[in-house]
Amino acid sequence: MNLNHYLQAHAAPGLALVNECVGKKVADFLQPGVQAARVYDMFRLRDVYFGDTTQPGLQAKARQALQETGHSVDTLLLIETSVKSWVKTKPRKAWELRVKLCQAPAGEIKKLTREAKAQPSEGPAEGVKATFRDEQNASVTVTASPLKIADLMGKIRAINADNPLAGFFSLVEGEHTAQAPQVATNVIIDLDELTEIAAGEGDDIVLKLTNGGRMTGAELVQRKLAEFGFVTLVHPLEGPVNAYRTSRFANSKQRLMLDAENPKCAWPDCRVPAEDCQYHHIQSWFNGGYTNVANLVTLCEYHNRVNEDSGPANTRGKMIRVKGKTAWQPPWGGQPI
Template sequence: MTRLQDYARQLASPMELLGEVSGAREADLRRLGLSRQEARSLLALADVYFGPTPFTRRQRSCRATKHCLATLKIIEKYVSRTKSKRDAWALRAELCATDQDVERLARTRLKEMYPPRQPEKGVRMTRRKGGPSTLSITGDSDFIADLHASINEEKPLDSVENIFFRGGATARPAATTNIIIQLDELDEILSGGGEEITLRLTNGAEISGAKLVEKRLAECGLVTLVHPYEGAVNLYRTSRHASEKQRLMAGAENPTCPWAECNYPADKCQIHHLQAWKHGGETNMANLSVACPYHNGVNDDDPHAPPVRGRLERRQGRIVWVPPWANSS
């Protein structure tokens, strides 16, 4: 066996190597020519898989893994994010046994183990030594949206100062954003039974159907009844820019930017051509979507070019983000 073959074997099946490392000292490995970083990495792995632990059964099952040395290091990167030894060994055992994508599974399990905490409503002050301070407000999404609507975006701090200290407070704005109601929910809302129905607004807020009935809408307020219907307003190739009616309908279909985990409100989004205008795309509702300025800019417009960031597509009537590693429709 050549040195290269032996090296490859040790990387592909590392448990024999880690068993040999177990009990050694860093100085012993350094004398063999290993760097300080690699020596410490091997010692840490050896301690996990061969060191003393109350979870001996899980440790034995982990030693049977078929993962290579590099993957074991990745596993430990995610295991280090757990909050107890029991959770650490549970995650490690599952990752060692899986033949799926280790990193994707690890991220999924960590989110399940430690779901993000729901922020508490209130006002918090953050003071920084020698720097600006922060006043943050947490509340229901429609309340925050109304607060934000009262602020002049061109001079936000001056606007807040005027509202707080100069008698510039205004009445709470009436809802003039677009409210999206599914047709099958309309009867229940109008009959007063909409407490369990959540409605989305194109300014990013959410309110219950019952709250909508209580909330007074301005005469110019907009309510869109959504029905699975495509191409209601089509400009084809006569104009690149969407009409105001198309903008309203695109926002009704997607109240926020449909890119994965983006919550940018439709009222502030740009109109995106799913098939790019420069590639022959038409300005029809079936080919339009809202997108925040950032994701509209990074979208992979050319379907024939190597994917980089992914792209928005319409699939089964809905706008979805297609990641670069997925097959395009």
């Protein structure tokens, strides 16, 4: 075989070649001079496009697309690499992306993959679900927008902060006929966003609330600010109130500003709202650290406990500040996150 034959073979439509594996075994193709890894790749593709699946409709759609685009085996393997992270956790989304990539020109596959995975997840659908267990407590799960859930939790805590379950039942059983007062939370608005909101262009601006909720700039305009209690304008360069060594605990103004800086626990991927968090000294209080906003960071109880206060961050990592912004120093070194 010369180079031209080799290149032509690698550019051949891959689906027809994969179809030849249907009804065959790997051993049928393992011959001297044949790369075993290549054979296993072909059978992996056979299972994807001709094997059992929970999404037969999307599988058929993908096969139809490949008959039209004629993607090579190498391109099919690239598609599988692109959807790999979703195959187990989001099987339907993996198939939807696979179909989209099968329909696209080969040169656009990487770009389309980046775009698809950059889109924020919509999360579970809104609704109420009850789960009953034999001889055990049952559960009710309420799924709604972050703002609705934050409002609900604010009402429950206002009724009974020490026992949220009792507050919940008081609310749903109508023991509180008047609307329960909401806990004052903090709306965080960057100065450049405020300009757009004031101009009536806030539809696409998503604002964070320290009770875990989110709302658009347009929704902020529609609601009374008194429902939230505070609005903090965050300037990217200015620093706030200091207490130095006069108190170990952050004062109310500092807590407001810290919650505005980090509306949830600052540890990477933690979703605990700031109002349920603690205020951690980056340089520990016992080692002379000041109770200044520049030395404080919002952390949930768990991450406040595991953060490595002193010495190198070689086990769980630690919170630091880089150019005034909070960051996590991973235990394996490298750039802070």
